[in-house]
Amino acid sequence: MMPRETLKYLNGYSLQLREQALELLDRERSGPWLLQKYPKAHQWASEKALYGYARDIKDRYMRSSAPVSKVVYDDRLHVIKNALGLHTYVTRAQGGRLKSKNEIRISSLFRRVPEPFLRMILVHELAHLREKEHGKAFYQLCCHMEQNYHQLEFELRLYLCHRDRFGDLW
Template structure:
């Protein structure tokens, strides 16, 4: 990603992240972090600028809506509400002289440590716990779908991407954003099915969507749900 600034005729500027990749068209996406522009690798700067200026009104409206809907930053304190597999859980901090355990008990994520008064430490322990839950869950789902498809996945790994929920490359390696473990199971399943469909079609053609629909018929609704959840899932940095 390349940090860029879009200069508007009225003097305002809009920061954005530019992702140059092999593609034919320019794609715009509003994420929790702001505007992301996906563009062809060989596009001229003047052409990109012209397209963005044409879309400036849409960009400003979407960014304004994002500000209205923006959720509050995560507070790593006792009583903070978290999401796990679509369920609300409460962060519970307990002072302990020696233990540094993180355990889910009912609807409480219990963190015991002598350092519970240090938000950075609590954040690190909680994020580690979420990642530890995510990988085996994702691997299990990938294996089941791969068996259903008669395909072989060579590796499943976690991603920390800010603007992508998953990826699949030509080596049949799947990467999935660990933040997805916060989402309801059907949303996790949707993202994994989307990436698994790329095992057959490394594009977003009609053939790709046919494969995706065979794996997850209601993918359009799930995609909308994921977009509405995005800001909440990205509270975890």
Template sequence: MNYLQYFQHYPSSLQAQIEALLEPSKLANYFKNKYPQGHQLQHTQALYDYCHVYKNKYLKNVPRLHKVHYAKGRDLMTGTLGHHSQTRKQHGGKVKTRYEIVLSQLVKHAPEAVLRALVVHELAHFKELDHNKAFYQLCCHMEPDYHQLELDLRLFIVLDKLGSNFYQSPAQQL
């Protein structure tokens, strides 16, 4: 499979560096050196609390999150690792909005920094729906190292697709 598809919008000089990393042992070593441990947010409540801290710190005007959880299936939609939703329901004369974030099972066994990049990305969508300049400025405001973490998130996807995700225990890899 051509894993460079995840990196098409990066400059060609960076793509060359990425291509050199895409061997399973080199990519696994990159992650072992940079992120030796996975995060401990395995349960829904811990994940909700983690997201809630970022939301309260950077998005005070967005109403509370109603639900944050890992998706039951492997992928939410083709090519996505996270999904945000704003569901509006009318009850009588009032309209209530529920805010929800769903993350792929893939990031359940990932470094905390990779999870953080995805959480910041999905939270930013509550203020900016499109991937525009304001969206990425908000992401960088919430996480100054956002662009590097987004690159590492893409590299993590490749690590998992190569079957080299060492953040899972052997029983979880089956």
């Protein structure tokens, strides 16, 4: 039986996939494989750039959905309990009115990852604007916005396992 803590980000996947991932990690091939597939980090390191990137994705696929008021990197958001990002719906009282805003927070460790990984996280959080629960409709929307959504999620989780063992790549 393989140690569970070694692949904590991949616990939801089949035993066969976890064994393949563990083999890549144990043979120290995960880093070279990821670097060959994704040679460089994305260009959206500032929060202004991140907001613009998220807005572009939303405008392309979800124009009629509620607007997003804030998209930020969050140093306090750790990749624990499988959370890669966080979508929040904030309601504040302003005068005699209630004002609602959608906010997306992305863990700061994703400030330097390849663009497809960042896109997958943003697609996931944007999908929560329409679908609050992780059901069939939610994942269909994710796949509509990012055709390789499931593969990218797996590879990002493999990277997180690699990062725990060996450190950052980008």
